[in-house]
Amino acid sequence: xxxxxxxxxxxxxxxxxxxxxxxxxxxxxxxxxxxxxxxxxxxxxxxxxxxxxxxxxxxxxxxxxxxxxxxxxxxxxxxxxxxxxxxxxxxxxxxxxxxxxxxxxxxxxxxxxxxxxxxxxxxxxxxxxxxxxxxxxxxxxxxxxxxxxxxxxxxxxxxxxxxxxxxxxxxxxxxxxxxxxxxxxxxxxxxxxxxxxxxxxxxxxxxxxxxxxxxxxxxxxxxxxxxxxxxxxxxxxxxxxxxxxxxxxxxxxxxxxxxxxxxxxxxxxxxxxxxxxxxxxxxxxxxxxxxxx
Amino acid sequence: xxxxxxxxxxxxxxxxxxxxxxxxxxxxxxxxxxxxxxxxxxxxxxxxxxxxxxxxxxxxxxxxxxxxxxxxxxxxxxxxxxxxxxxxxxxxxxxxxxxxxxxxxxxxxxxxxxxxxxxxxxxxxxxxxxxxxxxxxxxxxxxxxxxxxxxxxxxxxxxxxxxxxxxxxxxxxxxxxxxxxxxxxxxxxxxxxxxxxxxxxxxxxxxxxxxxxxxxxxxxxxxxxxxxxxxxxxxxxxxxxxxxxxxxxxxxxxxxxxxxxxxxxxxxxxxxxxxxxxxxxxxxxxxxxxxxxxxxxxxxxxxxxxxxxxxxxxxxx
Numbered sequence: 212x213x214x215x216x217x218x219x220x221x222x223x224x225x226x227x228x229x230x231x232x233x234x235x236x237x238x239x240x241x242x243x244x245x246x247x248x249x250x251x252x253x254x255x256x257x258x259x260x261x262x263x264x265x266x267x268x269x270x271x272x273x274x275x276x277x278x279x280x281x282x283x284x285x286x287x288x289x290x291x292x293x294x295x296x297x298x299x300x301x302x303x304x305x306x307x308x309x310x311x312x313x314x315x316x317x318x319x320x321x322x323x324x325x326x327x328x329x330x331x332x333x334x335x336x337x338x339x340x341x342x343x344x345x346x347x348x349x350x351x352x353x354x355x356x357x358x359x360x361x362x363x364x365x366x367x368x369x370x371x372x373x374x375x376x377x378x379x380x381x382x383x384x385x386x387x388x389x390x391x392x393x394x395x396x397x398x399x400x401x402x403x404x405x406x407x408x409x410x411x412x413x414x415x416x417x418x419x420x421x422x423x424x425x426x427x428x429x430x431x432x433x434x435x436x437x438x439x440x441x442x443x444x445x446x447x448x449x450x451x452x453x454x455x456x457x458x459x460x461x462x463x464x465x466x467x468x469x470x471x472x473x474x475x476x477x478x479x480x481x482x483x484x485x486x487x488x489x490x491x492x493x494x495x496x497x498x499x500x501x502x503x504x
Numbered sequence: 505x506x507x508x509x510x511x512x513x514x515x516x517x518x519x520x521x522x523x524x525x526x527x528x529x530x531x532x533x534x535x536x537x538x539x540x541x542x543x544x545x546x547x548x549x550x551x552x553x554x555x556x557x558x559x560x561x562x563x564x565x566x567x568x569x570x571x572x573x574x575x576x577x578x579x580x581x582x583x584x585x586x587x588x589x590x591x592x593x594x595x596x597x598x599x600x601x602x603x604x605x606x607x608x609x610x611x612x613x614x615x616x617x618x619x620x621x622x623x624x625x626x627x628x629x630x631x632x633x634x635x636x637x638x639x640x641x642x643x644x645x646x647x648x649x650x651x652x653x654x655x656x657x658x659x660x661x662x663x664x665x666x667x668x669x670x671x672x673x674x675x676x677x678x679x680x681x682x683x684x685x686x687x688x689x690x691x692x693x694x695x696x697x698x699x700x701x702x703x704x705x706x707x708x709x710x711x712x713x714x715x716x717x718x719x720x721x722x723x724x725x726x727x728x729x730x731x732x733x734x735x736x737x738x739x740x741x742x743x744x745x746x747x748x749x750x751x752x753x754x755x756x757x758x759x760x761x762x763x764x765x766x767x768x769x770x771x772x773x774x775x776x777x778x779x780x781x782x783x784x785x786x787x788x789x790x791x792x793x794x795x796x797x798x799x800x801x802x803x804x805x806x807x808x809x810x811x812x813x814x815x816x817x818x819x820x821x
Binding site for chain 1: 603
């Protein structure tokens with residue numbers, strides 16, 4: 212597994228990953244059930260998001276600590292037991308200290324147990340990574356989820372009731388568009404906000420921040436020299452190095468071609484191209500030259 | 505060999521009809537009902553119609569600017585705006601009519617790929633959007649008293665029927681009742697429908713099966729048995745005629761297959777009956793048609809004709 216060799220991710224990188232690059236709602240499209248059901252107001256969205264965040268952080272931490280103890284075959288039941296423990300804790304805490312939100316969220320608090328963001332992060336990240344990054348992965352994902360739910364909730368509350376966080380925003384003459392606090396409104400707003408973030412993403416990419424936007428999707432660590440993905444077309448070293456490498460590559464090719472001519476060998480241009488396309492072809496070529504000389 | 509033979513690849517059927525031509529015919533066919541609505545409810549009805557048409561066309565134009573594709577010339581936005589306006593009560597605030605048009609064109613039609621790609625009738629989807637969003641304003645059928653109808657405050661004939669009161673069927677057929685702008689006059693709608701039928705734009709498959717199945721449903725479940733007065737009031741009331749002839753027959757959102765069209769019509773009849781007799785509201789045509797639109801892909805799949813020599817023939821041979 213390539214993950215074993217990889218250096219541990221930094222906490223900050225994990226936070227940014229969860230909040231923006233792999234935002235669970237707008238990018239990964241996970242946890243749609245609570246997203247659509249509880250975001251009738253900004254407060255509900257925030258409450259649901261933070262409850263999920265708490266469970267996500269703790270379950271990621273514990274699962275990561277126990278990752279060498281949990282047998283592979285029973286990992287899903289083991290995850291569920293750990294997650295359910297924290298959900299129960301969170302539910303009792305909310306019942307005691309935030310009864311209003313608890314009542315508004317209803318069945319969706321116990322349903323955090325089967326929230327696919329939590330199971331997904333346990334399976335995809337915490338089970339194969341050390342505890343500290345896992346904890347911050349949970350925090351980042353949870354905050355990303357909270358952020359998304361609060362945004363959706365705020366827009367729905369604003370259009371459907373004229374308020375945000377129960378403060379009147381719209382003028383008194385505003386007639387609330389009821390449909391936005393009903394089920395169809397959740398779909399409209401989710402689609403619109405996802406489209407908006409895709410638009411921003413595409414604009415960022417076009418504005419020359421290609422690296423940043425691509426990193427979001429490929430999970431690339433920019434370390435092309437040690438990368439196992441030979442078919443990768445993205446190169447993250449900066450441009451000056453890139454041209455340098457290209458020049459070195461071309462120089463190597465030329466020299467080798469001359470050598471080949473001298474030896475009366477036929478080097479098909481295709482072969483040369485194929486070798487040239489590899490990111491560290493210059494290194495290879497130099498090595499080969501050394502051998503030949 | 506001469507010019508007698510025109511050699512070309514398929515499709516070989518040639519026809520002078522175009523999208524804009526058909527849309528123009530639909531607009532003409534809608535004019536009697538719209539005109540009667542203006543006569544019945546006064547000048548404000550014309551204003552509502554104008555606002556909904558203008559905002560529909562403007563939305564389509566702006567989206568066309570964004571997509572660099574001029575699509576308003578096919579007149580479909582005009583039809584959508586006109587149909588939506590005819591489905592609104594005369595007292596509706598003008599910005600709501602505009603909002604409905606924007607929803608119909610932008611969300612229901614353009615975002616899904618424009619005319620031909622919309623999975624729902626835009627005008628009806630917008631009507632449902634407005635009914636759910638503004639239930640009070642959308643069922644506020646107080647006449648302005650400026651038209652032929654005197655200051656007539658009260659429920660629509662269908663709502664009266666629902667609460668067990670009697671209605672004047674002749675008034676309903678002529679259209680001197682409250683309701684949305686375009687739905688009141690059965691005669692005006694049927695005149696328009698005849699124009700479309702004669703021009704070959706629509707046929708009777710969907711409207712016929714819709715109206716007949718709804719009538720049968722009314723006799724069985726309406727609670728009044730076979731009572732001609734009640735039955736004709738149910739048929740003439742509400743948006744049934746407008747929906748059956750002008751909205752259920754929308755080319756984009758109806759099934760293509762012939763058998764599918766009958767299935768579609770019968771489904772609409774049953775759903776309209778369920779909404780009217782068992783639902784909380786008095787009207788259900790728009791919800792029934794929108795639901796039917798969603799089922800169209802399934803209906804088409806189930807009623808796909810077997811080609812000659814296909815699966816059915818194999819079994820016998």
